Amino acid sequence: MDLLHIATAGSVDDGKSTLIGRLLFDSKSLDDDVLAAVEEASRRHHGDYVNLALVTDGLRAEREQGITIDVAYRYFSTETRKFILADTPGHVQYTRNMVTGASTAEVALVIVDARNGVVEQSRRHAVIASLLGIDHVIVCVNKMDMVGYDEGVYDAIRAEFAELMAQIGVHDLASIPMSALHGDNVVEPSANMPWYDGEPLLRLLEQVPVRQGLDDLPLRLPVQYVVRPHRAEHHDYRGYAGSIASGVLRLGQRVRVLPAGGESVITAIEAPWGSVEEASAPDAVTVRIADDLDINRGEMLCAVDDLPQTTQEIEAVVCWMDERSKLGSGDVYRIKHTTRSAKAMVTAVNARFSIASLCGEPDVSSLDLNEIGQVSLKISVPLVCDDYSRNRVSGSFILIDEATNATVAAGMIGDPRFSFDRSEH
Amino acid sequence: MTTETISPHLRPESKHLRDLESESLHIIREVVAEFDRPGLLFSGGKDSAVLLHLALKAVRPARLPFPIVHIDTGHNFPELLRFRDRTVERLSLDLVVGSVDDAIATGRILAPAGADISRNRLQTPVLLETILKGRYTAVFGGARRDEERARAKERVYSLRDEFGQWNPRNQRPEVWNLYNGCINPGQHMRVFPISNWTELDVWRYIAEEQIELPEIYYAHERRVFERDGMLMTLSPLMQPRPGETVITRAVRYRTVGDMTSTAAVASEARTPEDVISETLTTRISERGETRADDRSTDAAMEDRKREGYF
Numbered sequence: 245m246d247l248l249h250i251a252t253a254g255s256v257d258d259g260k261s262t263l264i265g266r267l268l269f270d271s272k273s274l275d276d277d278v279l280a281a282v283e284e285a286s287r288r289h290h291g292d293y294v295n296l297a298l299v300t301d302g303l304r305a306e307r308e309q310g311i312t313i314d315v316a317y318r319y320f321s322t323e324t325r326k327f328i329l330a331d332t333p334g335h336v337q338y339t340r341n342m343v344t345g346a347s348t349a350e351v352a353l354v355i356v357d358a359r360n361g362v363v364e365q366s367r368r369h370a371v372i373a374s375l376l377g378i379d380h381v382i383v384c385v386n387k388m389d390m391v392g393y394d395e396g397v398y399d400a401i402r403a404e405f406a407e408l409m410a411q412i413g414v415h416d417l418a419s420i421p422m423s424a425l426h427g428d429n430v431v432e433p434s435a436n437m438p439w440y441d442g443e444p445l446l447r448l449l450e451q452v453p454v455r456q457g458l459d460d461l462p463l464r465l466p467v468q469y470v471v472r473p474h475r476a477e478h479h480d481y482r483g484y485a486g487s488i489a490s491g492v493l494r495l496g497q498r499v500r501v502l503p504a505g506g507e508s509v510i511t512a513i514e515a516p517w518g519s520v521e522e523a524s525a526p527d528a529v530t531v532r533i534a535d536d537l538d539i540n541r542g543e544m545l546c547a548v549d550d551l552p553q554t555t556q557e558i559e560a561v562v563c564w565m566d567e568r569s570k571l572g573s574g575d576v577y578r579i580k581h582t583t584r585s586a587k588a589m590v591t592a593v594n595a596r597f598s599i600a601s602l603c604g605e606p607d608v609s610s611l612d613l614n615e616i617g618q619v620s621l622k623i624s625v626p627l628v629c630d631d632y633s634r635n636r637v638s639g640s641f642i643l644i645d646e647a648t649n650a651t652v653a654a655g656m657i658g659d660p661r662f663s664f665d666r667s668e669h
Numbered sequence: 670m671t672t673e674t675i676s677p678h679l680r681p682e683s684k685h686l687r688d689l690e691s692e693s694l695h696i697i698r699e700v701v702a703e704f705d706r707p708g709l710l711f712s713g714g715k716d717s718a719v720l721l722h723l724a725l726k727a728v729r730p731a732r733l734p735f736p737i738v739h740i741d742t743g744h745n746f747p748e749l750l751r752f753r754d755r756t757v758e759r760l761s762l763d764l765v766v767g768s769v770d771d772a773i774a775t776g777r778i779l780a781p782a783g784a785d786i787s788r789n790r791l792q793t794p795v796l797l798e799t800i801l802k803g804r805y806t807a808v809f810g811g812a813r814r815d816e817e818r819a820r821a822k823e824r825v826y827s828l829r830d831e832f833g834q835w836n837p838r839n840q841r842p843e844v845w846n847l848y849n850g851c852i853n854p855g856q857h858m859r860v861f862p863i864s865n866w867t868e869l870d871v872w873r874y875i876a877e878e879q880i881e882l883p884e885i886y887y888a889h890e891r892r893v894f895e896r897d898g899m900l901m902t903l904s905p906l907m908q909p910r911p912g913e914t915v916i917t918r919a920v921r922y923r924t925v926g927d928m929t930s931t932a933a934v935a936s937e938a939r940t941p942e943d944v945i946s947e948t949l950t951t952r953i954s955e956r957g958e959t960r961a962d963d964r965s966t967d968a969a970m971e972d973r974k975r976e977g978y979f
Contacts, residue, residue, distance in 0.1 A: 314837070526692070
């Protein structure tokens with residue numbers, strides 16, 4: 245059994261919650277007492293149908309307002325795969341929470357109401373998914389029952405989405421016509437849409453490749469913690485613990501330590517399941533090396549033949565997530581990148597991206613809550629990094645406001661995966 | 670006894686458990702590296718037993734560099750206390766106990782009338798007092814998001830203010846695996862390394878890693894009585910009311926908390942594998958079947974967490 249991370253986004257009106265409820269229910273992941281409580285609450289909250297949104301909207305405020313405010317995590321599994329589903333809010337004002345849920349996802353489900361077609365919110369979800377480097381997007385054209393299961397309606401939406409996806413650099417796109425309410429093409433194939441010859445959603449989710457290509461990338465192992473037992477039986481033990489970000493780590497492999505410099509050879513790999521000869525992402529390992537090098541938290545062990553950049557100046561796409569302040573040129577923040585923390589100064593705000601129009605406005609001085617743009621940063625120490633488009637771990641960072649300790653930005657090093665048109669709208 | 674004897678290990682086929690295990694180790698190591706005074710909440714229950722097992726793995730072959738903290742409600746199953754003490758002894762751990770009985774005896778908190786009133790809420794002030802006294806800056810807990818819908822909303826790093834309160838409306842964004850551990854003096858972080866594990870994951874892990882648990886997690890004969898559809902445990906604290914009949918049944922506990930609010934389930938499962946089979950077929954949730962305290966309102970857990978409950 246393996247593990248797949250999924251993110252969904254949308255408002256209640258798209259039928260997102262019904263879809264999740266259907267996935268949970270049909271995969272027997274929704275218990276009877278939870279369902280009974282939801283039925284009871286649905287009656288109390290004025291509806292005469294079972295409101296499956298009450299399953300996922302776990303906060304009092306969400307249930308009262310009938311909207312998803314923060315990401316909720318749901319779990320279901322089939323014979324072959326466990327799924328972690330981040331159910332994220334779709335409203336613009338909660339974009340930061342969507343970014344939270346989608347940042348670790350490998351698949352994004354974009355839910356579209358067949359009656360409305362591709363609306364701004366669906367574009368927004370697709371664009372953010374692409375920026376976050378999610379490789380697989382599945383467009384769920386929902387509420388097909390409301391449009392008479394019309395193939396033409398579905399085809400038009402599919403074509404419009406395909407065009408958008410091509411623009412924003414998503415190459416693995418699937419789309420499914422469905423009715424979450426009636427269960428068409430969610431877990432079971434649909435008798436109402438014989439013209440659709442693809443798989444239902446759950447089968448597709450079972451087939452998506454997990455963490456494709458990470459083993460083919462060069463080794464990146466950020467050192468998280470130095471294990472020094474100070475015990476008689478392990479007197480000289482020094483182990484470097486960390487989670488492999490990419491590549492395959494092998495016994496006897498030569499590695500470069502960055503930014504400190506120096507090379508050595510791996511002499512032992514401890515995986516959580518014992519001593520191994522080989523490990524790969526996302527294994528949390530402890531390694532030992534042949535030479536006595538000065539290695540601390542924040543260093544990275546790298547493949548010698550394909551090194552990351554070591555730099556104090558980066559350009560990055562950032563999503564600003566703070567409601568109390570704006571990001572502006574000259575501002576200084578704490579940056580956390582892999583296992584390294586430092587200070588970062590904004591040296592320029594280069595552009596602000598309009599998600600709706602896919603345009604980039606070049607002459608801006610700041611980014612406001614939920615805005616996405618490109619900035620230049622100067623870092624107080626060298627960062628050992630790759631472009632985000634190549635490596636989601638060594639290419640990502642957060643900015644922290646030192647006055648409030650709030651996480652104010654999510655950042656992705658390098659250019660976005662697709663270019664925003666720099667003309668003014 | 671050294672930590673190296675932890676074995677056997679996860680099979681390669683259990684890739685999902687290996688990924689979950691690595692994620693948990695990553696979180697634990699992040700805390701150990703960034704916080705000066707961590708502590709690990711240990712109730713003796715199955716989730717905290719798994720959490721402790723993971724923490725030992727995260728730092729091995731070193732010793733656990735922080736204490737385990739038990740909030741003793743005074744309403745414990747004796748089997749759990751024995752398991753706690755056995756574990757502390759076997760692994761040479763530092764144990765810190767915060768006692769609800771002591772807090773009541775010294776007048777720091779008011780005891781509710783009646784022995785059979787759950788001390789679930791009373792734990793909260795004692796937990797906060799214990800955290801303050803130990804000056805813990807990060808406290809590990811074994812909460813899982815699949816347990817309850819308010820928990821499904823909580824971050825892995827859950828910031829608590831000077832009063833231990835959780836503010837669900839203003840959680841820090843938590844992106845990738847970059848955790849923000851910055852806190853002000855007086856604040857602390859609750860950290861939940863097994864957030865993404867389900868009840869079934871926990872049991873499969875216990876089976877494969879052969880993790881020892883208190884015996885009450887497996888089927889045994891016990892005197893119980895039925896109340897509100899739940900099998901309550903007969904004890905000096907919990908006596909049947911008129912009309913409730915004491916019966917002897919084969920039961921196990923799916924969750925273990927305050928004796929007055931934790932119910933047993935009828936079961937024949939005597940091994941972790943048996944429990945997995947039962948878990949696969951049950952149609953009732955873990956807390957729904959066994960926790961009287963979650964039944965009070967729609968938002969019982971959210972309300973308790975806002976007050977500082979773990």
